[in-house]
Amino acid sequence: MTAFSSDFMRIIHERGFVDACTHAEELDALLKAETVSAYIGYDCTAPSLHVGSLVSIMLLRWFQKTGHRPVVLMGGGTTRVGDPTGRDDARKMLTDDEIAANMAGIKGVFARYLTFGDGAGDAVMVNNADWLDGLAYIPFLRDYGRHFSINRMLTFDSVRMRLERETHMSFLEFNYMILQAYDFLELARRDGIRLQMGGADQWGNILNGVELGRRCDGVSLYGLTVPLITTASGAKMGKSAQGAVWLNEDQLPAYDFWQFWRNTEDADVGRFLRLFTELPLDEIARLEALGGAEINEAKKVLAHEASTLARGEAAALAAAETARAVFEQGGVGEDLPSVTVPADELAAGVSAPALFTRVGLTASNGEAKRLIKGGGARINDVTVEDIGRMVTDGDLKGGEIKLSAGRKSHALVRVG
RNA sequence: GGAGGGGUGGUCGAGUGGUUAAAGGCACCGGACUGUAAAUCCGGCGGGGAAACCCUACGUUGGUUCGAAUCCAACCCCCUCCA
Numbered sequence: 150m151t152a153f154s155s156d157f158m159r160i161i162h163e164r165g166f167v168d169a170c171t172h173a174e175e176l177d178a179l180l181k182a183e184t185v186s187a188y189i190g191y192d193c194t195a196p197s198l199h200v201g202s203l204v205s206i207m208l209l210r211w212f213q214k215t216g217h218r219p220v221v222l223m224g225g226g227t228t229r230v231g232d233p234t235g236r237d238d239a240r241k242m243l244t245d246d247e248i249a250a251n252m253a254g255i256k257g258v259f260a261r262y263l264t265f266g267d268g269a270g271d272a273v274m275v276n277n278a279d280w281l282d283g284l285a286y287i288p289f290l291r292d293y294g295r296h297f298s299i300n301r302m303l304t305f306d307s308v309r310m311r312l313e314r315e316t317h318m319s320f321l322e323f324n325y326m327i328l329q330a331y332d333f334l335e336l337a338r339r340d341g342i343r344l345q346m347g348g349a350d351q352w353g354n355i356l357n358g359v360e361l362g363r364r365c366d367g368v369s370l371y372g373l374t375v376p377l378i379t380t381a382s383g384a385k386m387g388k389s390a391q392g393a394v395w396l397n398e399d400q401l402p403a404y405d406f407w408q409f410w411r412n413t414e415d416a417d418v419g420r421f422l423r424l425f426t427e428l429p430l431d432e433i434a435r436l437e438a439l440g441g442a443e444i445n446e447a448k449k450v451l452a453h454e455a456s457t458l459a460r461g462e463a464a465a466l467a468a469a470e471t472a473r474a475v476f477e478q479g480g481v482g483e484d485l486p487s488v489t490v491p492a493d494e495l496a497a498g499v500s501a502p503a504l505f506t507r508v509g510l511t512a513s514n515g516e517a518k519r520l521i522k523g524g525g526a527r528i529n530d531v532t533v534e535d536i537g538r539m540v541t542d543g544d545l546k547g548g549e550i551k552l553s554a555g556r557k558s559h560a561l562v563r564v565g
Numbered sequence: 566g567g568a569g570g571g572g573u574g575g576u577c578g579a580g581u582g583g584u585u586a587a588a589g590g591c592a593c594c595g596g597a598c599u600g601u602a603a604a605u606c607c608g609g610c611g612g613g614g615a616a617a618c619c620c621u622a623c624g625u626u627g628g629u630u631c632g633a634a635u636c637c638a639a640c641c642c643c644c645u646c647c648a
Contacts, residue, residue, distance in 0.1 A: 315644055382603065384592090408601080415602045442600040476601055516594080519609060525595040537615060555594075557601060 155180035156215040163430060164423040166208050168349040168376040171359055176371045179343065180217065184269060187212055187344035187373075188220035188336055190277070190329065193228045194240065196254035197397035200387045200409070201348075203459075204375045204424055206396075208346055210262045213272060220342060221259050221274045223252050226281030227329060233322040234307040234350050237314050252276070258396045261459060275340075277332050293334075296364045297327055297357075305353040326354050333358025337368055344371040378424070381416035396459055403460040404484035407468035408557070410452035418447045426454035475559055479530060481551050487561035495564055498539040501528065508552055508560035520554055527553040 153159040158177045161167055170176065179185060189205050191198065198206070209219040228248050231240040243251070256274065259265075263272035302308060305326065311318040333355070336342040345355050355372035362370040378386045387394050394409045395401040413421055419437030422428060428436075428450070436447035449469065456465035471482025488508045490499065499507075502517035505526060511517040518536045520526045526533040528544060529551050542564065544550045550562040 317643055412601060415600090418602090442602090444602075445600060448602085472601080511594090513612065514614090515612065516610085518614095520595065523595045523609060525609095535615095555596090 153177045157212055157217060160211055160215065161208065164211075165420060166204065166211070166375050166424065168374045169352055170373045171356070171371050172369075175369070176344065176373070179371075180215075184217055185344060186218040186220055186340060186342040187346055188222045188275075188342050189346045190222040190224050190227070190332065191255060192224035192232060193248045193251035193255060194243065196251050197395040197400040198255055198258055199396060200394040201378070201385070203396065204378055205346065205348060206259070206262050207424060208375055209272070212346075213263055213270060216270060218270055219263055219272045220336065220340065221263070221272065222332065222336070223256065223274060223276045223278075225249075225252055225276040225278030227277055227325060227332070229278075230325045230328060231322055232307075232325050232329075232354075233311065233318060234325075234354065237311060237316045239317070239319060239322055254397055254400075261461075275336070277328075277335075280335050281328055281331075289331075293327070293331055293361065293365070296361055297330075302326065306350075307353060326357050329354045330357035330361045333370060334361050334365060337362055337370055338366070343369070344373065346373045346375070349374045349377045381414045398460060398464075402484070402486065403456060403464035404468045404471055404482075404486075406459060407452045407456045407465060407472060410455045411448050411472060412557075413448050413451060415444050418444060418451060422447070422451050422454075426451060426458075428454060481549060481559070481561055485551075485559050485561050487549075487563055489563045489565035492542070492564045495540070495542045495545075495562075498541045501526070501533050501538040501540055502536055504540050504562065505552055505554065508562060510552055510554040510558055510560050525555050527551075 153162060153173075155177050157180050158173065187209075189209055191202065209221070212219045225248060228243060228251075229245070231242070233239070259272070259274065264270075265272045265274065302323070303312065307326065308318065308323065329351075333342075333345050345358055347355055352372070352374050355374065359370045359372050362368045380386055393401075394406065410421070410425075419433060422433040422436060423430070426433075436450060437444075439447050452472075453465050453469060456468055460468075468484050471484035474480045474482040475485065486509055490504075490507075501521065502511070502514045505511045505517040505520065506514055511520055517526070521533045521536045521538075524532060528538075528540060529546055530553065540550065540562070545564065548563065551559060552562060553559045
């Protein structure tokens with residue numbers, strides 16, 4: 150690997166952020182010579198981003214840390230089209246209201262990772278609806294459509310996959326890559342942006358933008374992608390017991406976020422520390438060298454660092470405290486999910502399955518019953534033997550009742 | 566527009582009149598083993614019910630039948646070839 154002279158290129162290569170890069174030496178020289186603006190686009194398909202996007206967010210953060218100017222592009226316009234990349238069916242069409250709501254949710258995430266403002270190195274956020282919504286069809290086709298070769302477009306993975314699998318692809322979706330390419334050109338023109346970054350699956354889309362810039366304006370644009378992160382056992386990263394690992398607090402409590410990192414597979418610890426924390430590499434090397442059960446210490450560091458970035462240090466410490474109380478002392482912690490039951494209702498008794506469902510440990514009474522039959526349900530750490538078990542105020546311990554589903558999921562019932 | 570093929574549970578994919586809440590795989594959830602890891606093995610995996618059992622579900626809507634995911638009709642959507 151080439152020795153890079155710019156801090157950004159050196160650091161992200163050392164830390165494993167780079168999947169592919171267009172003319173890396175040239176880009177390195179540019180980053181060394183001047184303050185560069187780079188962007189990553191995020192479509193508004195969900196009310197929050199999840200850990201799958203975190204690699205790219207960390208990348209923007211390093212970009213800013215090394216003296217450059219990150220631009221977050223909200224895909225207010227492209228979300229209305231729908232990126233076909235990596236899917237063999239069309240996305241559900243989102244209404245404009247849904248897109249606006251999703252965008253509002255996603256925007257909040259970035260404030261924790263980037264410093265926004267008007268200064269030279271400050272991050273900015275833009276919305277491609279600002280220029281895409283107003284495009285006029287015929288002029289657009291004449292000015293830009295002529296630069297796109299259908300023959301070439303058909304060879305891109307996102308399209309080819311649909312063709313090979315003989316699944317439907319609408320013209321609407323087919324246009325996504327053109328619009329994304331145009332985004333890059335537009336941003337280069339209006340804001341001097343030279344670099345687009347993104348996930349490995351965006352490589353084709355990014356290249357289109359690079360080429361469009363050269364063809365239309367003769368400018369040198371650059372592209373860089375980060376690898377798709379899978380766990381050592383091959384699964385796509387980002388599932389927790391509760392489903393997707395969202396970055397937004399309102400989508401996933403800090404305790405669950407912390408737990409997600411704490412449960413990292415041994416083989417992933419070093420890689421994740423490099424990608425998702427900013428600890429020095431020698432410290433990471435020391436942590437990942439820990440053997441056997443010792444590696445758990447490294448996982449706690451990972452959980453702390455990642456949680457501090459996403460949710461703040463106080464939330465990270467509180468989550469760690471709860472985890473310690475629950476797992477190392479077999480007790481309870483403040484951060485466990487909880488539900489409050491009226492005193493008179495509890496006095497009368499609530500069936501165990503209903504209570505497990507009520508606190509969210511199970512999705513239905515049936516599931517709760519199956520959990521009990523399988524021996525996975527516990528009340529105050531005592532296995533529930535009978536699906537007819539009633540829970541009453543007699544079960545209160547220190548004003549709380551601890552419910553557990555399996556070894557890892559716990560919740561509290563309080564009286565109110 | 567014509568001819569043919571197809572739309573099944575979170576997903577992939579069997580099933581072509583009753584014994585099918587629907588084989589099998591994956592994902593997921595429990596249990597055992599561990600270190601809140603991985604791998605492995607075991608169990609579970611639509612909703613309600615203590616249970617008997619009831620309800621909902623096989624693109625949509627009707628129909629045939631004692632009985633339909635399975636047969637018929639119309640419609641919607643997808644794929645292939647033809648125009």
